[in-house]
Amino acid sequence: xxxxxxxxxxxxxxxxxxxxxxxxxxxxxxxxxxxxxxxxxxxxxxxxxxxxxxxxxxxxxxxxxxxxxxxxxxxxxxxxxxxxxxxxxxxxxxxxxxxxxxxxxxxxxxxxxxxxxxxxxxxxxxxxxxxxxxxxxxxxxxxxxxxxxxxxxxxxxxxxxxxxxxxxxxxxxxxxxxxxxxxxxxxxxxxxxxxxxxxxxxxxxxxxxxxxxxxxxxxxxxxxxxxxxxxxxxxxxxxxxxxxxxxxxxxxxxxxxxxxxxxxxxxxxxxxxxxxxxxxxxxxxxxxxxxxxxxxxxxxxxxxxxxxxxxxxxxxxxxxxxxxxxxxxxxxxxxxxxxxxxxxxxxxxxxxxxxxxxxxxxxxxxxxxxxxxxxxxxxxxxxxxxxxxxxxxxxxxxxxxxxxxxxxxxxxxxxxxxxxxxxxxxxxxxxxxxxxxxxxxxxxxxxxxxxxxxxxxxxxxxxxxx
RNA sequence: GGCGAGUUGGCGGAGUGGUUACGCAGCGGACUGCAAAUCCGUGUACACCGGUUCAAAUCCGGUACUCGCCUCCA
Numbered sequence: 001x002x003x004x005x006x007x008x009x010x011x012x013x014x015x016x017x018x019x020x021x022x023x024x025x026x027x028x029x030x031x032x033x034x035x036x037x038x039x040x041x042x043x044x045x046x047x048x049x050x051x052x053x054x055x056x057x058x059x060x061x062x063x064x065x066x067x068x069x070x071x072x073x074x075x076x077x078x079x080x081x082x083x084x085x086x087x088x089x090x091x092x093x094x095x096x097x098x099x100x101x102x103x104x105x106x107x108x109x110x111x112x113x114x115x116x117x118x119x120x121x122x123x124x125x126x127x128x129x130x131x132x133x134x135x136x137x138x139x140x141x142x143x144x145x146x147x148x149x150x151x152x153x154x155x156x157x158x159x160x161x162x163x164x165x166x167x168x169x170x171x172x173x174x175x176x177x178x179x180x181x182x183x184x185x186x187x188x189x190x191x192x193x194x195x196x197x198x199x200x201x202x203x204x205x206x207x208x209x210x211x212x213x214x215x216x217x218x219x220x221x222x223x224x225x226x227x228x229x230x231x232x233x234x235x236x237x238x239x240x241x242x243x244x245x246x247x248x249x250x251x252x253x254x255x256x257x258x259x260x261x262x263x264x265x266x267x268x269x270x271x272x273x274x275x276x277x278x279x280x281x282x283x284x285x286x287x288x289x290x291x292x293x294x295x296x297x298x299x300x301x302x303x304x305x306x307x308x309x310x311x312x313x314x315x316x317x318x319x320x321x322x323x324x325x326x327x328x329x330x331x332x333x334x335x336x337x338x339x340x341x342x343x344x345x346x347x348x349x350x351x352x353x354x355x356x357x358x359x360x361x362x363x364x365x366x367x368x369x370x371x372x373x374x375x376x377x378x379x380x381x382x383x384x385x386x387x388x389x390x391x392x393x394x395x396x397x398x399x400x401x402x403x404x405x406x407x408x409x410x411x412x413x414x415x416x417x418x419x420x421x422x423x424x425x426x427x428x429x430x431x432x433x434x435x436x437x438x439x440x441x442x443x444x445x446x447x448x449x450x451x452x453x454x455x456x457x458x459x460x461x462x463x464x465x466x
Numbered sequence: 467g468g469c470g471a472g473u474u475g476g477c478g479g480a481g482u483g484g485u486u487a488c489g490c491a492g493c494g495g496a497c498u499g500c501a502a503a504u505c506c507g508u509g510u511a512c513a514c515c516g517g518u519u520c521a522a523a524u525c526c527g528g529u530a531c532u533c534g535c536c537u538c539c540a
Contacts (some may be wrong), residue, residue: 013482029540040540076538170469170536217538239540240471246539271471272534279534309489310479315472315533322478325490335503353480361480365488421499428501439503446503 003058003355005235006313008243008267009167013357016266018234024055024064025233027225027264029242030124032071033105034080036289037112039303039318040239040273040280046304047270047312047358048237049118049387054354057346057385066121067228069221070109072102073127073214078203094202102126112290115300116307117387125224127215131206133223134215137257138195138208146256151186152198154210156253158191167251167267168244193249195219218249225264226254236264240313243269271310274317288318297452301388302327308360308386333383335448336371337390342380350382360386401455404462405436405447412438413445434458 003016018024028048031041048068055064081097092100110120138154141147146160158164158172165172172191194216199205205212225233231254238247247267254263272279275286293303306326310316345351347370353362363386370379383390408427415423428438435453439446 031540032538038540042540044540074538168469168535241535241539244469244535270540272540274533277533281539313471314479317478319478321490325478329489332503359480361478361488365480368488416499419499425500432502437502440498440501448503 001058001352001355003054004357005266005268006357008240008269009264011169014266016234018059019232019265021059022063024059025229026052026055026064026066026235026237027221027229027233028066028068028121028236029221029238029246030068030070031105031109032074032076033102033109034074034077035105036291037109038280038287038289039275039293039307040287041109042112042116042290042303043273043307043312043316044237044239044270045113045118046116046307046387048268050308050354050360051235051237051268051358052119052121053385053387054351054358057351058355065123065228067123067125067224068121069224070102070106070124070126071217071220072106073204073220074217077101095204098204102128108291112294115290115294116304117300117389118304119387123228125228127220128204130220130223130227131215133227134219135196135206135208137219137223137226137253138215140257141195141253144256146253147195148188149210150188152211152213153186153194154196155187155192156195156249156256157188158193158252159189161252161256163255164191164252165248168248170244170248193218193245195253218246219253221246221250222254222257226258231258231261231263233264235266235268237268237270240269240271243267268312270312271315274315276319277317280318293323298323299327299330302330305330305364305386305388309364311361312358330388331450333367333371333388334390337376337380337383338448340376340380342377342384342390344377344381346382346385347375347378350385401449401458404458405431408462409438409445409447430461430464431458434461 004013005016006012007014026048028044031037037045045068048066052064052066077098078094081094081101084101085092085094085097106126138147141156142149142154145157147154147156149155172189196208196210196213196215196219198211198213203214205214225236236247236250251263255261274280275288278286280287290300290303294300302323306318306323307316309322309326347366349366349369350363353359353366356362367379367382370382373379380390408431412424412427415421415427431438431447434455434457435450436458437448437450439448
């Protein structure tokens with residue numbers, strides 16, 4: 001089976017032909033760690049996690065490298081730290097506040113991703129750990145005439161690179177003509193971008209040939225991919241908003257530093273997200289964090305399934321209605337695979353859908369078809385291949401929970417036998433409110449815990465008279 | 467101003483020339499003391515106008531509307 005993906009660089013769907021089948025390399029731009037991950041951050045994490053799983057299936061677990069960076073040098077982080085320090089009375093050093101924020105946000109990110117069953121990448125480098133590599137690449141760009149020093153900054157010269165703009169399909173002259181921002185006076189060309197900038201004493205900075213400073217944003221990905229992958233690798237992913245300028249600049253830096261390389265052969269970009277039909281933006285106050293959802297009791301798998309319900313390249317409208325529908329679907333799938341042990345491979349129809357430019361709606365549709373068949377093992381294995389956990393709640397096995405429910409059910413069975421249906425219904429309603437679903441059969445009743453099961457409500461219900 | 471994406475049935479959402487996508491909701495039925503869950507059945511579609519073709523949701527041209535990027539952003 002061959003894997004086909006849409007390559008943003010060429011604008012066509014292409015068969016993936018790894019440079020080295022025993023070392024398939026995927027690079028994805030990770031988070032800037034200054035705040036809780038929102039669902040817009042979650043989308044690429046989930047989408048490329050699924051790609052990672054697919055690649056591992058195709059080429060073998062040990063033959064896929066996935067690097068996803070942590071951006072822990074950024075002016076947004078510095079600003080956040082300064083604001084926190086201001087609020088807390090300026091006791092702590094700014095650099096220490098920064099380290100605290102980036103460490104804590106990184107932990108949050110890991111927790112949130114784990115809740116959605118996102119696998120850890122094989123490598124997760126932090127920008128602060130790759131400064132020497134960045135400095136070395138900038139030096140090389142200066143030597144080759146693609147970068148220049150000006151006013152304490154080092155800038156990349158877009159005019160030195162004829163293909164600048166080709167990745168994102170932009171024309172430099174046109175962009176300058178339509179630019180709405182003022183040009184920094186030390187730039188030779190308005191589109192030149194910063195590789196290195198000076199840091200004042202209170203800001204994070206590292207010694208360099210150009211004085212104490214910090215790297216521009218784009219260079220870290222170039223340096224990291226070089227460090228772990230070499231000059232060329234297979235797939236580079238990220239949100240479509242990163243295509244320009246971030247990925248354009250990354251590609252320009254890397255290709256100028258290594259003119260004989262290909263850098264990323266294939267570029268994959270996920271579409272952006274709307275919330276209830278509107279752009280998600282902090283300024284609009286409608287951004288939804290993964291933590292918000294989890295705290296509300298939304299299952300991480302439901303979030304994941306909702307993100308996968310739309311093809312990754314399409315814009316996704318995040319709505320409560322969609323979330324509820326996907327929650328119900330996942331519950332149905334869990335019910336369907338209760339007691340099933342999945343050991344085999346995922347069903348070929350699901351894998352084929354994913355091999356077709358990661359067509360998750362098609363894969364979900366295939367799962368509906370498999371669900372109707374007898375092979376529950378293949379069904380469960382296929383759902384779990386999408387990274388959706390189907391395991392039942394461990395609480396359902398707790399003896400105290402079982403005992404209370406079965407005592408109540410016994411009373412209900414007796415009421416039904418006496419044909420006192422009002423009483424039987426009252427007991428059923430009490431259980432329902434506590435999150436216990438009842439299923440009557442001719443020879444007794446079954447129960448299971450719903451997602452909203454609440455132990456305290458159950459205890460209270462059992463203590464009341466009915 | 468420049469660049470790009472989208473417009474599919476009540477809702478969600480696939481589909482790059484010819485067969486019912488699929489799901490949710492709705493409706494009808496089975497099952498049930500009544501439910502829940504489950505199962506069976508079922509209607510509604512391709513923004514608009516032209517063109518190409520034996521055949522177009524799918525290709526080409528145009529129109530309208532929506533949205534995004536060009537500034538930090540996944």
